[in-house]
Amino acid sequence: MKNYELVLHRVEADLAAGRLRIGGRLPGERVLAEQLGISRPSVREAVRVLGAMGVVRTATGSGPEAGAVIVAEPVSPLTAVLRLHLATNHLPMGDVVQTRVLLESWAAREAAGRSPELAPVLELLDRMDAPGLSPDEFHRLDAEFHVALAGLAGNVLIAAVMESLRSAIHGYVLAAVPNLPDWEATAVGLRNEHRAIVAALAAGDADGAAKLVTAHIQGFYQAARLSS
Amino acid sequence: MKNYELVLHRVEADLAAGRLRIGGRLPGERVLAEQLGISRPSVREAVRVLGAMGVVRTATGSGPEAGAVIVAEPVSPLTAVLRLHLATNHLPMGDVVQTRVLLESWAAREAAGRSPELAPVLELLDRMDAPGLSPDEFHRLDAEFHVALAGLAGNVLIAAVMESLRSAIHGYVLAAVPNLPDWEATAVGLRNEHRAIVAALAAGDADGAAKLVTAHIQGFYQAARLSS
DNA sequence: GCCTACCCTGTGGTCCGACCACACGGGTAG
DNA sequence: CTACCCGTGTGGTCGGACCACAGGGTAGGC
Numbered sequence: 001m002k003n004y005e006l007v008l009h010r011v012e013a014d015l016a017a018g019r020l021r022i023g024g025r026l027p028g029e030r031v032l033a034e035q036l037g038i039s040r041p042s043v044r045e046a047v048r049v050l051g052a053m054g055v056v057r058t059a060t061g062s063g064p065e066a067g068a069v070i071v072a073e074p075v076s077p078l079t080a081v082l083r084l085h086l087a088t089n090h091l092p093m094g095d096v097v098q099t100r101v102l103l104e105s106w107a108a109r110e111a112a113g114r115s116p117e118l119a120p121v122l123e124l125l126d127r128m129d130a131p132g133l134s135p136d137e138f139h140r141l142d143a144e145f146h147v148a149l150a151g152l153a154g155n156v157l158i159a160a161v162m163e164s165l166r167s168a169i170h171g172y173v174l175a176a177v178p179n180l181p182d183w184e185a186t187a188v189g190l191r192n193e194h195r196a197i198v199a200a201l202a203a204g205d206a207d208g209a210a211k212l213v214t215a216h217i218q219g220f221y222q223a224a225r226l227s228s
Numbered sequence: 229m230k231n232y233e234l235v236l237h238r239v240e241a242d243l244a245a246g247r248l249r250i251g252g253r254l255p256g257e258r259v260l261a262e263q264l265g266i267s268r269p270s271v272r273e274a275v276r277v278l279g280a281m282g283v284v285r286t287a288t289g290s291g292p293e294a295g296a297v298i299v300a301e302p303v304s305p306l307t308a309v310l311r312l313h314l315a316t317n318h319l320p321m322g323d324v325v326q327t328r329v330l331l332e333s334w335a336a337r338e339a340a341g342r343s344p345e346l347a348p349v350l351e352l353l354d355r356m357d358a359p360g361l362s363p364d365e366f367h368r369l370d371a372e373f374h375v376a377l378a379g380l381a382g383n384v385l386i387a388a389v390m391e392s393l394r395s396a397i398h399g400y401v402l403a404a405v406p407n408l409p410d411w412e413a414t415a416v417g418l419r420n421e422h423r424a425i426v427a428a429l430a431a432g433d434a435d436g437a438a439k440l441v442t443a444h445i446q447g448f449y450q451a452a453r454l455s456s
Numbered sequence: 457g458c459c460t461a462c463c464c465t466g467t468g469g470t471c472c473g474a475c476c477a478c479a480c481g482g483g484t485a486g
Numbered sequence: 487c488t489a490c491c492c493g494t495g496t497g498g499t500c501g502g503a504c505c506a507c508a509g510g511g512t513a514g515g516c
Contacts, residue, residue, distance in 0.1 A: 002469075002470095003469080003470070004276065004469095012311065012312060012315050015312070015315035015316050016315040021316075022316060022318065028495080028496065028497085029496085029497070030496095038470085038471090039470060039471045039472070040471085040472090041269055041272075041469095041470070041471070041472090042469085042470065042471085044269075044273060044497085044498090045272060045273055045276040047497090048232065048273040048274075048276060048277055049276055049277055049280045050312075052277045052280060052281070053280070053308060053309055053312055054309065054313070055312050055313075055316070058496095058497060058498095059478090059479090059496085059497075060477065060478045060479075060496055060497045060498070061477090061478045061479030061480065061495090061496060061497080062478085062479050062480040062481080062494075062495055062496055063479065063480045063481080063496095064480095065479090065480095066478085066479070066480080066495085066496050066497080067495090067496060067497075068496095068497085070316070072313060072316045072318035072319075074309060074313045074319070077305070077309045078306070078309060080281060081281055081282070081302060081305045081306060081309070083240065084240060084243070084278075084281055084283050085282070085283075085300060085302045087240050087243035087244040088243050088249075088250060088283070088298070088300045090250065090300035090384075091300075091302070091384060091385060092384065095383045095384055095385040095386070096385060098383055098385075098386075099383065099385050099386055099389075102330070102331075102334050102386070103330075106330050155323045155326055155327065156318075156319060156320065156323055157319060157323040157324060157326075157327050158323070158326075158327055158330070161327075161389070230498075231498080231499070232498095256466080256467065256468085257467085257468070258466095258467095266499080266500090267499060267500045267501070268500090268501085268502095269498095269499070269500070269501090270498085270499065270500085272468085272469090275468090286467095286468060286469095287467085287468075287507090287508090288467060288468045288469070288506070288507050288508075289466090289467060289468080289506090289507045289508030289509065290465075290466055290467055290507080290508050290509040290510080291467095291508060291509045291510085292509095293508090293509095294466085294467050294468080294507085294508065294509080295466090295467060295468075296467095296468085
């Protein structure tokens, strides 16, 4: 058992037992080191890992915001893991697209049945209509739109995975924009498809919304030649 | 930009550019520190994070197995993230169950259509028939079975997520076994349901396999009172 | 000439002690 | 009473040191 793992197990046990809650704070690094009988560098390695896992957020200084505060941020670590493993080329882009289709069509089906709150989603679509939007800005809003749709289904795990997927591939999507024959025309098409999806959701048409979402995602990746 | 992030970005860039491949090795910690103009502790924190992300595996000694070797192991970091966030109680067990149902019923549907190789799966079921199996051993084999089913669909991302989900909740499942009125009877039922699922897959009955998988998962969690 | 045992070398693992930047909060000067 | 300032505790970084480990080259014995 490596020394830094002592800290990880200690923190996980404290979380499971309720001794640590969201918003609470870890003991200082020096205190933790003495309590566990290890050195401060070992504690620091563990705190870094916890930070990378989205369990703590560290800050310097003093006051309630300083130190290692317990948070629950599963999206950034999932994003990091996906990004790194995409970089190794052992995670095919096609599998990512297939997963998006599965999660988003399911979310659309779920959301259609519960008369969802679509106002914030429509507000996003209006912002995407702004003229002169760069591909980068457009795709950030597009990601927000898709994540918001996934969130309508009310499953925090699936919503987190969706957001991670979208963030992890953002760079790859941007890099593929030059593959498109006509970016402006593509953007118009995507906007129309978004409106159609929201309309199906508002109408409670689960099957229609799922089909539109599936076609929307697969169509873009084929046009951008990303899911070869 | 924190110093240890320099190492993370450097490694990710090297991976994306092909300068680092699976099986390759990171420069030594002392070398990396000098190249980036930072100290060895900062490099170590980054390597720890990469290890926790499943991108490198470190070992002491010398030879080709020593040092920080590039690997592609997405399951353990996903498991760790899920376990930690389950411990914070900000990731409801019900959402995990819902996700399992979604992923596994989809995988069953996919697998049924491609006349999958079921021999290793059946071998697992035979091992689960061994008398006197403890709940711990039974659920480990059960997890292997479900992960193998998810793997039949051929999507490495979904298979990795499935395996992570199953590993992350293993402890919670075991802790819930005492909630069952009759463990032995439950085990017999689970075995029969497994056989039925495999039979549906072998017959190419996609809808049947998906329905059986859904009932199998939801039934167990309701019996164990886990998905409240 | 061959084989065996030993030691050298390089790796990560751990620790210590020190200094820095930062931000809050209380004490002090106006 | 107010505004400024510095004390104090936090994480961030650094350099150096020593350890355990495993491989490989070398010197010795056979």
